[in-house]
Amino acid sequence: MSPxxxxxxxxxxxxxxxxxxxxxxxxxxxxxxxxxYLFLGGAAGVSAMTAALADVTGRAGLARVGRLVASxxxxxxxxxxxxxxxxxxxxxxxxxxxxPTSPLSVGSWILSPFSALAAVSAASEVTGLLPRIxxxxxxxxxxxxxxxxxxxxVLLADTATPSWHEAHGTLPxxxxxSALTSGAGAALLAAPAGEVGPAVRAGLAGAVAELVAEHHxxxxxxxxxxxxxxxxxxxxxxxxxxxxxxxxGLSLMAQRNRAAGVLAGAAYLASGLCTRFGVYAAGVESAxxxxxxxxxxxxxxxxxxxxx
Amino acid sequence: MAxxxxxxxxxxxxxxxxxxxxxxxxxACKEWNGVPEAGGLDLLGMSYDNTGALGSNTxxxxxxxxxxxxxxxxxxxxxxxxxxxxxxDPGVRWxxxxxxxxHCTHAACLDVCPTGSLFRxxxxxxxxxxxxxxxxxxxxxxxxxxxIEKRESDGRAFKCTLCYDRLGAGMEPxxxxxxxxxxxxxxxxxxxxxxxxxxxxxxxxSGVPEARLYGHDPEDGVGGDGAFFLLLDEPEVYGxxxxxxxxxxxxxxxxxxxxxxxxxAAAVVVxxxxxxxx
Numbered sequence: 001m002s003p004x005x006x007x008x009x010x011x012x013x014x015x016x017x018x019x020x021x022x023x024x025x026x027x028x029x030x031x032x033x034x035x036x037y038l039f040l041g042g043a044a045g046v047s048a049m050t051a052a053l054a055d056v057t058g059r060a061g062l063a064r065v066g067r068l069v070a071s072x073x074x075x076x077x078x079x080x081x082x083x084x085x086x087x088x089x090x091x092x093x094x095x096x097x098x099x100p101t102s103p104l105s106v107g108s109w110i111l112s113p114f115s116a117l118a119a120v121s122a123a124s125e126v127t128g129l130l131p132r133i134x135x136x137x138x139x140x141x142x143x144x145x146x147x148x149x150x151x152x153x154v155l156l157a158d159t160a161t162p163s164w165h166e167a168h169g170t171l172p173x174x175x176x177x178s179a180l181t182s183g184a185g186a187a188l189l190a191a192p193a194g195e196v197g198p199a200v201r202a203g204l205a206g207a208v209a210e211l212v213a214e215h216h217x218x219x220x221x222x223x224x225x226x227x228x229x230x231x232x233x234x235x236x237x238x239x240x241x242x243x244x245x246x247x248x249g250l251s252l253m254a255q256r257n258r259a260a261g262v263l264a265g266a267a268y269l270a271s272g273l274c275t276r277f278g279v280y281a282a283g284v285e286s287a288x289x290x291x292x293x294x295x296x297x298x299x300x301x302x303x304x305x306x307x308x
Numbered sequence: 309m310a311x312x313x314x315x316x317x318x319x320x321x322x323x324x325x326x327x328x329x330x331x332x333x334x335x336a337c338k339e340w341n342g343v344p345e346a347g348g349l350d351l352l353g354m355s356y357d358n359t360g361a362l363g364s365n366t367x368x369x370x371x372x373x374x375x376x377x378x379x380x381x382x383x384x385x386x387x388x389x390x391x392x393x394x395x396x397d398p399g400v401r402w403x404x405x406x407x408x409x410x411h412c413t414h415a416a417c418l419d420v421c422p423t424g425s426l427f428r429x430x431x432x433x434x435x436x437x438x439x440x441x442x443x444x445x446x447x448x449x450x451x452x453x454x455x456i457e458k459r460e461s462d463g464r465a466f467k468c469t470l471c472y473d474r475l476g477a478g479m480e481p482x483x484x485x486x487x488x489x490x491x492x493x494x495x496x497x498x499x500x501x502x503x504x505x506x507x508x509x510x511x512x513x514s515g516v517p518e519a520r521l522y523g524h525d526p527e528d529g530v531g532g533d534g535a536f537f538l539l540l541d542e543p544e545v546y547g548x549x550x551x552x553x554x555x556x557x558x559x560x561x562x563x564x565x566x567x568x569x570x571x572x573a574a575a576v577v578v579x580x581x582x583x584x585x586x
Contacts, residue, residue, distance in 0.1 A: 018371060018547030019354045021361060024454040028445035049577040057581055086443020086463020093423040093442040100563075101556050104446050105422035145577075146570035153569070154562045158420060158555050159449035165555055168562045172569035180573055201580035209572075287449065294544045297551035 015298065017290040024160055024287040030084045031280065037080040038152045039182065039276040041111065042175060043269075044073030045148025046183025046206075048118055050199065052142025055135060061192040062199070063138075064125055069186040070141055071122030074115035074148070081111070103155040110147045117141040149179035156283060162293060163286035164279075166224035167217055171279070174213035178275045180206025181244060185268025188254050188261045196261060200251045203268060207248040210275065214241055217279075223295055227282040236278030243271035317432030318475060319534035320484065320492060321500040322406055323507060324546075325519060327491040329404035333368040334359065336486035340471065343367060344461070361547065362407055364459035367468040368483050371546050373403035403539075405546050406492055408483070409434070409455045409468035410523055411534030414554040417447035417456050417467075425465075432497070432534055433470040441465055452530065452552035470534070497534060504538060516540070522548060529553030 017023070027034075051066025082091045094108040118141040124134020153175040157168035164171070184203030188196055214237055217228045227233055247267035254261030286292040337343060346365040352358050357372040377399050415434045418426040425440035426447060436456075443463040447456045456467040471481035479485070484494035493500060504521055511519035522543050523533030529552050543550050 016542060016544050018373065018545065021354075021547060022454065023544070023547055023549050025363075025448045025451065025457055028448040028458045046573065046577065049574060053577065053581045084445070086445065086458055086465075087441070090423075090442030093425070093440055094444070096440075097422075097424040099419075099422065099424065101419040101559060102422045102446070103559075103562075104420065104444060108422060146574040147566075149573045150566040150570040154559070154566045155446075157562050158559055159446075160416065160452040160454075160552075160555050161449045164449075165558070168558055169565055172562070172566040173572075176569040176573040180576055198577070198580040202577050205576040205580070206573075283449075290544065290547075293549050297549055298544075301551050 015291055015294040017294060020290065022288050023290045023293045024162075026284050026287045027159070027161060027280075032277070033080040033084040035273075035276040035280040037077050037084070038156075038175070038280070039178075039272050040073040040077040040080065041152055042149050042179030042276075043182035043186055043272065044070045044077060044114070044118065045145040046179045046202070047073065047145075047186055048114070048138070048141040048148070049145035050183055050187060050202070051121070052139050052145075054195070054198070055138060059191075059195040059198075062187060062195040065187055065191040066183075067118070067122045067125045067134075067138055069183070069190075070118040070145075071115070073186075074111065074118050078111060078115050103151060103158050107151045107155055110144055110151055114141055114144040114148055117144070149176050156279070159283075161283045161287050162296065163221070163224045163227045164283040166221045166296075170213050170216050170220070173209055174217065174275070174279070177206045177209030177211075177213055178272050181210060181247060181268040182272035184251070185247065185265040185272065187265070188251060188268065189265030193255055193258045193261055196254050200254055203251050203264075204248055207244045207268075210244055210271075211241060214275070217282075223292060224286060227285040227292070228278070231281070231285055233278045233280075233282035233285060236274045236281060240271045240274035240278055243267045243274060247271060315430045317497045317534065318470070318495065319411060319432070319497040319500055319536070320408060320470070320481075320494055321504050321536060321538070322408065323491050323493065323504070323538045324403065324405035325491075325507075325511060325516070325538055325540055326489045327370070327404040327406055328489055329356075329370055329372055329402070330488060331359075331370050332486040332488060333406050333483035333492055334366070334370060336482040337368045337468075340474070340482035341367065341469070343466075344459075362409070362453075362455045362457075362467075364457035364462075364466040367408065367466075369407045371403075371405045371407060373405070373541070373545055375401050375403065375541070375545075377401045403541060403546070405537065405539065406483070406487075407546065407548070408535050409470070410453055410530070410536070411468075411470060412554065413526065413531030413534070414556070415530075416450040416452060416554045416556055417465075419554070419556040419559075420446045420450040422446060429472055429475075431470065431472070431475050433472065433475075434534075435469045435472050436465055436467065438464060438466075450555055452549055452554065500536075504536065507538060511538075529557070 047066040048070035054062035099105040117137040121138035150172045153171035156164040184199040187199035250264035362369045411433045441464040480494040484492045523536035526532035
């Protein structure tokens with residue numbers, strides 16, 4: 001019950017709590033289900049965009065990979081989401097309303113048609129049947145690709161979990177960047193070297209966005225940044241940055257050297273996994289310790305009373 | 309039952325200055341609502357409080373705060389005043405407080421629920437429809453007070469209903485009914501707020517300057533609580549957040565940022581296909 005003195009990260013912070021017990025509940029989502037759901041959704045979204053554009057620009061190999069990853073990724077993403085439900089058979093209750101105030105409701109309405117369209121386009125790709133319907137479905141999935149990349153950022157940020165909520169301006173950028181590198185990674189890994197030019201360029205842009213956003217998460221959010229730098233989340237995000245840099249570097253040789261392309265793709269995908277698991281872990285950490293709730297809220301109260 | 313649209317908002321005023329920590333509220337709540345046991349007979353080893361926190365299996369939770377006595381002793385409110393055996397100077401005061409779901413005006417759990425399972429009742433309370441809840445768990449991290457929780461044995465989310473069934477039958481909630489000191493008061497929220505202001509004035513006049521209300525202000529970050537409190541110390545001492553904000557207040561900004569980021573990602577992919585053939 002006595003005031004605890006914490007190691008100063010932002011400023012010397014003294015705070016009181018109820019026997020040091022957490023104020024908030026930890027996110028109830030399962031691991032690895034939900035971090036995987038985040039990762040797969042992003043990779044699928046960018047892959048669907050890539051597939052649609054590769055299709056119209058005559059890159060058949062890249063289009064094929066994009067369609068398969070979009071379909072496989074989004075269906076696995078739905079499976080992870082359903083598996084995470086306490087009542088999996090009630091998944092369809094997600095679709096009984098459309099609520100803009102619930103990112104999970106909006107997300108379900110993005111993910112469900114996306115995965116259906118991606119599956120149709122992949123099925124057409126694999127079987128060669130109904131090519132026009134396949135292309136049309138692929139184009140539809142491509143249009144839903146961008147929201148697939150970023151709605152999950154809102155899903156995490158729209159909570160009371162301090163390190164997620166405080167990051168609500170940054171997470172969409174991070175998730176967009178991470179989706180770009182993951183999508184590019186899948187293409188680099190599996191598409192013919194002669195067609196991966198767009199993936200290389202998209203991956204580089206995604207890598208820059210990701211690194212800038214990660215840096216901001218780790219330094220720009222006051223006390224809420226601490227969980228992104230320390231512990232398991234800190235290690236995962238450090239690994240993510242290193243893998244992104246490695247993937248970006250290797251991708252520059254991908255069009256001449258197939259092995260470099262495969263390595264770049266693997267690095268990008270591993271980075272995507274580390275990013276999603278790292279962000280998830282940081283949020284959980286920030287819900288466990290009452291200091292992440294009490295200190296910033298006390299500072300907010302102090303700022304308010306100074307302002308008046 | 310009132311005519312449609314005329315039912316006033318109902319709530320709790322929990323006056324912790326008269327709470328004696330008897331836990332009748334916890335027991336009555338469990339009995340009436342059929343809430344399963346929380347942690348068996350585990351001892352938390354931190355205080356006389358072995359319930360610990362609100363959760364899916366604890367809809368009322370009595371906090372036991374043991375503190376060194378303030379230097380200048382104030383008027384004796386008759387709080388239990390017990391130290392360790394053989395200790396000369398007890399030097400300790402107890403704060404007891406029965407915590408409960410706040411039934412926020414702007415309820416994050418209700419906002420983020422993707423199925424519409426959580427809804428606002430005619431009494432202005434927030435209730436989970438258990439036959440709709442699919443156990444997505446989104447309400448759990450959304451609550452700024454850490455109240456609602458998924459029940460492990462069941463998979464769905466549970467919390468205080470403010471005894472929706474009893475209210476419908478014109479009865480008061482089980483916890484308020486069982487409270488022997490009227491620390492838990494149930495009634496129309498407007499009236500409870502007046503009563504609470506009066507009580508704080510009385511306490512201040514009788515030399516308890518630390519008495520303050522928590523969750524009563526309709527201008528606060530959650531638009532005021534349907535269940536609010538009179539506390540004798542800072543909220544965080546009782547395990548309450550000092551300045552909770554409904555997360556969905558920032559949701560429009562989040563959707564805007566996500567849209568910009570999504571358009572950015574699309575632009576990157578489109579641009580990556582421009583120019584060179586390879």
